[in-house]
Amino acid sequence: IYGYNKKLLRVNLTDEKFTVEGIDDSTILNFIGGRGFVAKYLYDEIKKGVNPLSEENKIIIAIGPLSGSFLPSSGKIEFGSKSPLTGGYGDSNMGGHIAAELKLAGYDAVIIEGKCESPKVLVIENEKIKLIDGTKYWGKGAITCEKMLKEDLGEEYQIATIGPAGENLVKFSCISHDFGRQAGRTGIAAVMGFKKLKAIAIRGNKTVPVKDPDKLLEKGKEMYNEIYRLPAFKTWTPYGTADITQWVNDNGAFPTKNFSMGYFEGASKLTGQKLRETIHVLDKGCFSCPIPCGKYSRVRYSGKEAYVEGPEYETIALIGGNCMIDDIEKVGYINFLMDEYGIDTISGGNVIAFALECFEKGVINKDDCDGKELKFGDMESVIYLIEKIVKREGIGDVLANGVRNASKTFGKGSENYAIHVKGLEVSGYEPRNAAGMLLAYMTCDIGAHHNRAWAITYDIAVGRYEVEGKAEKIIELQHIRPMIDSLNVCRFPWIELGFQLHHYKDVFKYITGIEYEWEDLLRVGEREYNLTRAFNFREIDDFGRKYDYPPARFYKEELKGEGPTAGQKISFETIEKLLDKYYELRGWDSNGRPTRKKLEELNLKYVADELGL
Ligand code: SF4
Incomplete structure (x- = not known):
């Protein structure tokens, strides 16, 4: 079988031991790579009944046979773990450039087990694997930390980090990479945080032989040409995922006010066009992608200025509609805060909307919120809740466990406002x-x-x-x-x-x-x-x-x-x-x-x- 390194890197954080194991043909034939490998290794490696936030839980990282190739949009990487948010199977993927780097470093998968005694950064450079002191990065925002590591290690390293939310075991914290790409769902960053692993930095320069390079080249050209010719290439690419906001709202499917409505009056202020006209700075894409859907934006709020990749549709829906923030720049600013703190904007938007409804319905009150009045559509309420959650302070400590768990703690009928399936x-x-x-x-x-x-x-x-x-x-x-x-x-x-x-x-x-x-x-x-x-x-x-x-x-x-x-x-x-x-x-x-x-x-x-x- 060609196109694979056929190597799995096992990193034991407790012993600081690194071993390289083979990946057999049967695993490749049955699971292909990426998400398939994550499912296979997670099932096989995790012992029944393991606490997700314990040394026994593991993090699986995997890429596929197309990773690192020149083929269009082949930059995705998968992360998996037993989820601290749901207690069940957890995985999440993200784009960027790190999948290709892992392939070039010589691995198809990494299994991380054990726990560091103090904060560390895992550095993978071909066969050279090491854990370096991560103390100076601990406490830093995910985006800030990526920038620091690039300065310290070299621009050529591809880096995945967690923010303070992951460090503080927020159960919907996310892994961040490429200054705005996230493996957001199921709280795998909290597993990294528990293991005191602040970041992973990868650099490689190997090649992987393919079976039929001539046919692959020919086919690759055909694939690019097809993408460039598709009518939606011209209409979707300029706006990215934000392009669908108006369409979803017009169809009554835009989550609004904690999923109590399907249509938001303010949605016309949250469209891809609005984003492009007001805050957009440049387009940004993943490795080998001809349709750069990432929209890099400059956002200002209350005298502060920040740059953020996004906001993407999901953030627009869950912060814009669900929390009723009808201004693309404000949604972008909240997006920036959540990216820097390392919070999944989908779960995060739900949790905030849940808390706002709990306040509106009297489940929680000013005494629970440092004397503050919380309401839908109010930036200060949203920012207050984000910061309480990240620090796990007061009411934030309850909300940091996700809506299912928070509603069990709050009671008083709040389970009716907890919008989830299986805890996600x-x-x-x-x-x-x-x-x-x-x-x-x-x-x-x-x-x-x-x-x-x-x-x-x-x-x-x-x-x-x-x-x-x-x-x-x-x-x-x-x-x-x-x-x-x-x-x-x-x-x-x-x-x-x-x-x-x-x-x-x-x-x-x-x-x-x-x-x-x-x-x-x-x-x-x-x-x-x-x-x-x-x-x-x-x-x-x-x-x-x-x-x-x-x-x-x-x-x-x-x-x-x-x-x-x-x-x-x-x-x-x-x-x-x-x-x-x-x-x-x-x-x-x-x-x-x-x-x-x-x-x-x-x-x-x-x-x-x-x-x-
Ligand atoms: Fe996919 Fe957008 Fe990344 Fe291209 S830039 S690979 S379309 S997520």
Whole structure:
């Protein structure tokens, strides 16, 4: 097999021991790389019942066969760990330039275990691996720390850092890289923080042979040319993900006021056009990407000036709509604070909106908030909450555990305002008007994340409330995404521009020499989805169907306010119907547990044995 280093670097922080292990052909054939490797190693390496914030939890970092190549948008890297936020399977990916550097340093995966006694930075430079003193970086913002490390080690190092939120074990803290790219979800930065690992710096200069360089070059040119010719290249690229704000709002799917409304009056001030006209400075892209969707912006607030990559759509939705901040520059400033502190803006926006609603409904009051009055749409309220959370001070110490845990602490009916699935806060699409998107949130293995199956466009195209065909579509998307994330390419050329997926089958063959049909690649996605589902059954005592239910607000409360979806809710019968069909199609039992037959079919017999099926 070509195109891989076939090497895994194991870093033991406790002993400061570094070992290089081989990656066998069977792991490559069954899991491809990236997200597939994360799922495989996490399941195999984590002992049942491990506390996510303990020395026994591990961090898996993995890249794929396309990483480091010249192929378009191939700069993604995957991180995984048992999630401190959900207690289940956790992973998150990010773009930037670090995936290519890891490939050139000679590794396809890194497993980090143990715990440092004092803050450290892991430096990987080809075979030279070391842990350096990280004391001077500890306490620094994620972006600031990256800048300091570039100055200290050299501009050529690619660096992933955590901010003070990760250090303080905020359960939705994120890993940051490239001055604004984040592996944001499931709180893996808190695992780094617990391990006292402030940053990872990578530099490499190796090459990896590919099977058929001539065909790869020819195919690569064809892929670039196709991207440049796609009509959406000209319309989507200038605005990046912020391009969809108006469309989502016009369709009544813009999360507003803690998911109580689907339409925000102020959304027209949060569009990609508005961003470009007012705060945009330059476009910024990941390694080898012809569609630089990153928008680097200058933002000013209350006499302060900052630069931020973004704001991207998810931040606009969860801070703009959900916290009702109707000004793109203000959203950008909050984005800057969250990036520097190292907080996932999706979960962070949800947590802040949850706290604002708790205040509005009297669950918490001025006595809990240093005498302050908190309200939706108020910058000072949002900034106050962010700073309390990062420092884990007072009410922030409760909120730092995410909405599910915070609502258990607050009580007084606040669980009705906690918008999550499996403990992970919901992304930026109101799903009461979209049965497919709702099912995608419900059945996503890490919790309510949008990018496993971004079905909102499909819902709108075929009928939002239509149930027929939705489970089939979600499963199809849930098998495509692991394939994309295991090859470690970006989903945007396909999702936003309409780039043809079949190219990946060809380049996979030209790079690796593995002759997989499209169905074989999708099978890898199915294998991974079953394995992570099994992980959740193994790690969460009462895991099953009830963990797939959406927040009660989605089926108990009609959407308030204006817009085309006002007055809508989804019935619980519909939810049960969606799940029944989904489990049946997956070959799982009525509690959503993978069966022995299904696991054996996917070469996962050892998993069926371990689960006692
Ligand atoms: Fe990165 Fe955007 Fe390019 Fe994807 S489309 S690789 S996120 S710059």
